Amino acid sequence: AQSVAQPEDQVNVAEGNPLTVKCTYSVSGNPYLFWYVQYPNRGLQFLLKYITGDNLVKGSYGFEAEFNKSQTSFHLKKPSALVSDSALYFCAVRDGDSSYKLIFGSGTRLLVRP
């Protein structure tokens, strides 16, 4: 069965510092991996995805993520955090072409302090 783990409920970082939000996954086939951001009382905004190819994926708003097959991880990163990055971040996985279903992690709240 597919599963996603986001081990940190909250990540705190100072503005201007690099940030990392962790995600590990489990699927039986080839993983399709996604990161979304959610602001209060809003739907999800797509940040980036990994389907195949280069392990380093660049996305919206300066975010990037690295696919690591051996560690089954897809951590979200940004070199320099902004206060406006403060939001709820979700990692999601789909089991390749065998399913359209997205399974979401529990979410990580990112708090960037000025």
Add this chain to the structure above:
Amino acid sequence: GAVVSQHPSWVICKSGTSVKIECRSLDFQATTMFWYRQFPKQSLMLMATSNEGSKATYEQGVEKDKFLINHASLTLSTLTVTSAHPEDSSFYICSAQLAGDAYEQYFGPGTRLTVT
């Protein structure tokens, strides 16, 4: 492009009444739409997968008679919460899969339902 809207954005209803939530893909055709439910400070839980012109596929534990889903066209899916109870209060989010795009789901802004 790839905008998904939901209506209403929030609704308050009395216990025992029914509420309909609309999900529209504004600038693309969506053969598949998904309905999620999100409790406060929790993740999204898939409720059902809706394919245009066919019956929805419900996830285990979701009552199909309570959460009626209709996907009548390539741009519209509706979720009707029948005989609503306070425990149905939640944030409901839909997403749409672009026809021909196997990878990405585009999410609506969500509908907050409060049952009193």
